[in-house]
Amino acid sequence: MSVSSPKMTIRTRTPWPMRLVIVLAAFLAGAVAMWFAGYGRFATVSPDNARAMAAEYKERLDQVTTERDQLSTTANAAESQLNIERSAQKQLAAQVKSLEADNMRLKEDLAFFESLLPNATGPAGVSIRRLKVDQLAPNQVRYRLLVMQGGKGDRRFNGSLQLMVTTLQDGKSAMMTFPAVPADQEKFKLSFTHYQRVEGVLTLPEGAATKLVQARVLENGQVRAQQAANL
Numbered sequence: 001m002s003v004s005s006p007k008m009t010i011r012t013r014t015p016w017p018m019r020l021v022i023v024l025a026a027f028l029a030g031a032v033a034m035w036f037a038g039y040g041r042f043a044t045v046s047p048d049n050a051r052a053m054a055a056e057y058k059e060r061l062d063q064v065t066t067e068r069d070q071l072s073t074t075a076n077a078a079e080s081q082l083n084i085e086r087s088a089q090k091q092l093a094a095q096v097k098s099l100e101a102d103n104m105r106l107k108e109d110l111a112f113f114e115s116l117l118p119n120a121t122g123p124a125g126v127s128i129r130r131l132k133v134d135q136l137a138p139n140q141v142r143y144r145l146l147v148m149q150g151g152k153g154d155r156r157f158n159g160s161l162q163l164m165v166t167t168l169q170d171g172k173s174a175m176m177t178f179p180a181v182p183a184d185q186e187k188f189k190l191s192f193t194h195y196q197r198v199e200g201v202l203t204l205p206e207g208a209a210t211k212l213v214q215a216r217v218l219e220n221g222q223v224r225a226q227q228a229a230n231l
Contacts, residue, residue, distance in 0.1 A: 106219055126217050128227040133213045141210050144199040146219055159219035161188040161198055166212040
């Protein structure tokens with residue numbers, strides 16, 4: 001039997017301060033090499049090449065600036081057009097709303113007059129049709145009514161309109177009669193053969209709330225027709 005021993009390798013260990021010095025030296029050498037490489041690259045640029053590169057960059061800058069201005073102009077024009085369209089749309093919507101309101105009023109007036117036109121075969125006598133009352137302001141009331149005469153209409157009616165307004169003020173009920181003064185009687189006169197449309201505005205005392213409006217048609221002091229409307 002033979003005895004064999006393992007092979008041994010002897011390595012020299014470098015102290016860590018020496019390692020640090022070697023790493024720093026390598027870093028500095030690399031930095032110096034990179035600096036020289038960059039300097040060499042810029043050093044190869046001649047004045048003519050520099051002018052050409054500057055001209056090229058200026059041309060590209062001018063091109064980008066022009067494109068930017070064009071895009072900005074296009075964007076502003078599009079925004080202005082959009083604002084114009086929005087304004088036009090609002091105006092059209094307002095016009096449509098106004099036309100719809102006018103259409104409703106015209107339909108109402110048409111139906112009102114078509115249903116209330118006198119009939120030659122109907123009974124003779126004066127009547128009030130469709131008294132309508134609207135609140136315009138806290139102390140103002142707008143009224144509208146149609147006074148008709150039935151029959152063949154061979155007699156002209158001459159009379160007057162009287163309005164009785166029931167109000168509530170400070171918790172107390174009161175009655176007001178229009179025309180209130182002789183100077184207003186002319187506004188309430190009636191004179192027609194077939195029909196007469198009457199409308200106007202009544203002004204009440206401040207703080208008075210309108211509860212009921214009653215219209216009366218008078219002839220020679222006698223009540224020929226009457227009708228009431230709540231508000």
